[in-house]
Amino acid sequence: MAKVNVSLPQGTRDFGPEVVRKRNYILNTIRNVFELYGFQPLETPAMENMETLMGKYGEEGDKLIFKILNNGLNDPKNIDKAKAAFEKVIEGKNDKNLTERALRYDLTIPFARYVAMNQGTLTFPFKRYQVQPVWRADRPQKGRYREFYQCDADVVGSNSLLNEVELAIIYLTAFKKLGVAIELKINNRKILSALAERCGGSDKMTDITVAIDKLDKIGLEKVKEELLQRGLNNEQIEIIESYLSIDGSNEEKLNKAKQLLGNIDSGKKGIEELETLLSLLTAHPSQLTIDFTLARGLNYYTGTIFEVKANNVQMGSIGGGGRYDDLTGLFGVPNIPGVGISFGVDRIYDVMEELKLFPEEVHTGTQVLFFNLGENESRLAFTAAQQLRAKGIPCELYHEAGKMDKQFKYAEKKNIPYAAIIGSNELKENICTLKDLRTGEQTKILIASLPDYSF
RNA sequence: GUGGCCAUAGCUCAGUUGGUUAGAGCAUCAGAUUGUGGUUCUGAGGGUCGUGGGUUCGAGCCCCAUUGGCCACCCCA
Numbered sequence: 001m002a003k004v005n006v007s008l009p010q011g012t013r014d015f016g017p018e019v020v021r022k023r024n025y026i027l028n029t030i031r032n033v034f035e036l037y038g039f040q041p042l043e044t045p046a047m048e049n050m051e052t053l054m055g056k057y058g059e060e061g062d063k064l065i066f067k068i069l070n071n072g073l074n075d076p077k078n079i080d081k082a083k084a085a086f087e088k089v090i091e092g093k094n095d096k097n098l099t100e101r102a103l104r105y106d107l108t109i110p111f112a113r114y115v116a117m118n119q120g121t122l123t124f125p126f127k128r129y130q131v132q133p134v135w136r137a138d139r140p141q142k143g144r145y146r147e148f149y150q151c152d153a154d155v156v157g158s159n160s161l162l163n164e165v166e167l168a169i170i171y172l173t174a175f176k177k178l179g180v181a182i183e184l185k186i187n188n189r190k191i192l193s194a195l196a197e198r199c200g201g202s203d204k205m206t207d208i209t210v211a212i213d214k215l216d217k218i219g220l221e222k223v224k225e226e227l228l229q230r231g232l233n234n235e236q237i238e239i240i241e242s243y244l245s246i247d248g249s250n251e252e253k254l255n256k257a258k259q260l261l262g263n264i265d266s267g268k269k270g271i272e273e274l275e276t277l278l279s280l281l282t283a284h285p286s287q288l289t290i291d292f293t294l295a296r297g298l299n300y301y302t303g304t305i306f307e308v309k310a311n312n313v314q315m316g317s318i319g320g321g322g323r324y325d326d327l328t329g330l331f332g333v334p335n336i337p338g339v340g341i342s343f344g345v346d347r348i349y350d351v352m353e354e355l356k357l358f359p360e361e362v363h364t365g366t367q368v369l370f371f372n373l374g375e376n377e378s379r380l381a382f383t384a385a386q387q388l389r390a391k392g393i394p395c396e397l398y399h400e401a402g403k404m405d406k407q408f409k410y411a412e413k414k415n416i417p418y419a420a421i422i423g424s425n426e427l428k429e430n431i432c433t434l435k436d437l438r439t440g441e442q443t444k445i446l447i448a449s450l451p452d453y454s455f
Numbered sequence: 456g457u458g459g460c461c462a463u464a465g466c467u468c469a470g471u472u473g474g475u476u477a478g479a480g481c482a483u484c485a486g487a488u489u490g491u492g493g494u495u496c497u498g499a500g501g502g503u504c505g506u507g508g509g510u511u512c513g514a515g516c517c518c519c520a521u522u523g524g525c526c527a528c529c530c531c532a
Binding site: 008010058060061064106134136138139140141142143144145148149150316317318319320342343344345346348373403404405406407408409410411412419421423424425433435437 | 456457488489490491492493522523524525526527529530531532
């Protein structure tokens with residue numbers, strides 16, 4: 001065998017037939033739930049103009065954007081410009097003479113761009129879902145890839161909390177259908193901003209959220225250390241500590257939060273929103289957890305924030321989202337509020353694989369394999385196969401007359417449940433030996449009645 | 456971007472303090488078996504030991520570099 005010396009770019013993967021079937025199972029399940037709630041599909045290009053993406057994901061995010069080199073850099077008339085641009089890029093600045101396009105980093109910003117561009121023609125509230133790959137120049141590790149799919153649903157043009165309620169139910173419904181046990185964590189950015197206000201100023205907001213988001217990972221002491229490093233004083237840290245130590249049932253947590261932050265406008269508003277949300281979701285209490293330590297990295301969130309954690313498995317969040325007041329403002333169209341959620345498809349796949357949650361049926365494609373046992377036999381088999389296909393039953397005719405041994409093994413490997421054997425004996429009587437390969441049982445039936453058999 | 460561990464057949468892995476021709480299981484192919492697979496038995500193919508350099512009489516093993524994988528940090532889905 002020739003030595004194959006090719007490889008894949010770091011952090012990317014091929015998806016073989018089995019894997020694609022499982023992935024489609026996940027995606028179709030989620031898509032169906034989206035459709036059920038009136039969301040419409042949208043697709044945007046793999047690449048965007050650099051300025052659409054830059055500066056939208058924070059300093060760290062900018063570094064992780066995959067940039068696309070311009071064409072024609074070696075053209076003599078461009079060489080000087082390209083060299084100058086390269087110098088600038090080395091200094092950490094982008095330059096259009098070297099790169100003016102980049103691969104999309106998430107689906108939310110391209111969506112905001114789309115809404116901004118089409119605001120005149122869209123019917124609001126506009127509800128869309130989008131399932132496409134995104135790219136990040138991150139170093140791969142467990143549950144983290146350089147190319148991965150996001151599966152987002154957003155509603156823009158509505159301030160109603162009803163949207164949050166529906167999105168929460170979409171999460172719960174989709175994961176229930178997939179058989180994945182989850183906890184849906186909820187918090188509200190307004191509460192976090194009230195906390196920042198109590199600690200001396202809204203300019204501390206980012207420092208506080210970044211630090212407390214790590215609580216479950218590094219523990220309280222380390223969080224306090226980090227807060228100190230980020231320039232907060234002991235009095236302020238004490239307030240944050242009392243905030244973080246809030247525990248109990250959702251109701252108890254809300255009461256304690258009221259005592260701490262209820263006299264600040266944004267805190268009061270945030271707590272009210274959480275209360276309303278919970279009161280509308282009373283049918284699903286056990287999976288909903290208020291988590292005041294939940295902060296979410298993306299800074300454009302302004303209200304409710306969500307995060308989905310799978311139970312019984314070591315894995316980062318498998319979904320997240322939240323409300324943003326003014327995402328399209330970035331593209332010159334202010335005052336279009338929105339709220340959205342995202343499913344981490346690749347991580348959901350890994351979780352389902354680890355917990356063995358894929359149903360048996362996802363493996364089967366072809367239902368019937370017609371054996372090829374000679375020229376005349378296969379002609380008849382071919383006709384029969386066409387009749388089954390006309391009925392919508394996926395089937396195959398073995399590609400050449402070969403040993404039965406081989407044909408059985410082919411069926412076994414492809415997980416085909418039925419073998420239809422038409423040999424010289426069957427040919428004479430116009431019948432077919434139909435064998436169920438899972439049980440080993442076989443029956444003879446008329447070829448003419450094959451399309452009516454319930455496979 | 457920073458750090459740790461790893462890389463031997465298609466896959467999972469052995470390979471002794473550096474020593475002759477690098478092994479096993481699974482998988483593949485062929486035969487035992489001319490119309491009944493999954494079991495069993497027999498046999499075969501398959502490797503410049505990730506790549507490049509170095510040390511040595513001699514390197515799969517030691518050293519350096521490089522690429523890739525896994526894991527942690529940063530960040531995130």
